[in-house]
Amino acid sequence: MELSKRNLIMVLLAWLTSISLLSLVAASYYLELHKEKQVCEKYEDMYNELVENYTDLLNSYQNLVQKYESEKQNLTELLEQYQGCIMRVDICIDYGEWNGTVVWYNNTIVPLGCNLLEATKKVAIVNSTYWPAYQASFVDAINGVWNQGACYWMWYRWDTEENLWVYGDCGADRYTLTNNEILMWRYEIPSYP
C-alpha cells in the first residue's frame, strides 16, 4: 500500500514536471511568436513606407520622363527647322610631329556657308593671326600646340574623286566648307610645293 502511495507521488511529480516543461516551452514559443509579430509589424510598416517612397519616386521619374520627351520633341522640331541651315563635316586633328596623336571629330554640325577656321574653332581652341595683306588668317596654334621651328599647322581636304588628301590652297578662313566634307589639320614640317 505504501509502495503504491510513493509510486503515485512519483507519477504525480513526473506529470507535474512534464506539464511545467511543456507550459514553459509553450510560453517560450508564445514569446517568440510575439517577438516575431512585432518584428513583422515593424517590417510591414517599413515596407509600406518604402512602397510610398517608391511610388513618389516613380511619379517623379515619370514626370521627368514626360518633361524629357516634351523637351526632346521641341528640340527635334527646332532641329528640323534648322536642318536646311546646317551641314555636317568631319574634322581630323593630327598632332603628327608633336606626339603623333590623331583625333577625329565626325559629324560636326556647322552653319551652312561656314569656313574651315570657324568649324575648327567649334572642336578645338585655335589661335590665329589675320594677315590683311593676304586677307586671310594664319593658324598659330591648335589646342595649345604652337607653330615652332620648322613645324606648322597645315590643313588638307579629302579629295573624294582621287581618294587622297590634298593640301589646302588658301587660308582656313577663306575656304568655305560643303556638306559632308572631310578635312584635316596636321602638325608637320610642310612639304607644300
Add this chain to the structure above:
Amino acid sequence: MIMKCKRVAVLTVMTALCVGIQLTPRPPNVEFTSLICFLTGFLFGAWFGGLLGALTMFINGFLSPWGFAGIIMPFQMLGMALMGLVGGIYRKSLGENFRLSKTLNLEAACLAAFLTLIYDIITNVGFAILFNVEIIVALALGVWFMVVHVVSNTVLFGAVFSSLVKVIGDLAGENVWSYQKEIL
C-alpha cells in the same frame, strides 16, 4: 572526534569529485553533480547531501568555465542543496529494508526530473529578480536549457542510480548506513 574527521573527509572528497566533474568540459546543462549530491544525501543523510550540494555550487561559482556565477550563486547553492536534502529524505521514506530494483531507478528518475526543474526554476527566478527581468520571460528564454538539463538528469538517474547505490554500498560495507545515523 574520529567520526567527525571521517565526515569531513567524506565531504571533502565528494566536494572535490563534484567540482572536478563540474569543471570537466561538457555540453551546457549536462552535469553529474546533481546525481552525486542526491546519491550522497541518499547514502550519508539529508543534511550531509544538502551541505555537499551547497558547498559544491559555492566553489563552482568561482571556478566555473562559464565564468563567475556572481550573485546567482546563492540560488544555485539553494537548488543543489535541495537535491542532496531530498536524496536523504527519499532514503528515509524507503525504510530500512528497501530493494535495489528497476523501480528504484524509475523513482529516482522521476525525482531527478522534478528536482532539476525546481533547481532551474530557482536559478532562473533568482536571475529574474536580480536583473529585473519578468519571471516568465526569464523562464521562457531558458526553457531549452531547462529541457536539456531535465532530460539528461532523468536519463542519468534512471540509468545508474541503483547500480551506484549497490557499488558504494558494497565498497563501504554496512558502515555506509551508520554514517547517516550519526550525521542525522
